[in-house]
Amino acid sequence: VKNSTTITYSLTQSSDVTVYLFDAMGAKVKEVLDEQQKVGVHRINIDLMDVPRGMYFIQLQSNNQRVIRKVVKL
Numbered sequence: 001v002k003n004s005t006t007i008t009y010s011l012t013q014s015s016d017v018t019v020y021l022f023d024a025m026g027a028k029v030k031e032v033l034d035e036q037q038k039v040g041v042h043r044i045n046i047d048l049m050d051v052p053r054g055m056y057f058i059q060l061q062s063n064n065q066r067v068i069r070k071v072v073k074l
Contacts, residue, residue: 002074008043015063019044022057048073
């Protein structure tokens with residue numbers, strides 16, 4: 001990605017959702033989202049303009065589920 005990326009996810013029940021951006025060393029770079037969300041499909045735009053080029057990990061956590069995806073900023 002260059003300046004931003006968008007993630008889409010679906011919730012089958014209302015829950016607290018957190019989305020964090022970590023660098024390649026595992027340090028938290030930014031908290032993207034931390035809020036209660038309702039059932040349905042959600043879309044979040046993650047702004048990467050303020051972080052240097054490199055590899056990052058986006059972590060989405062909801063209830064007892066955690067998903068981590070790699071993203072490379074060019």
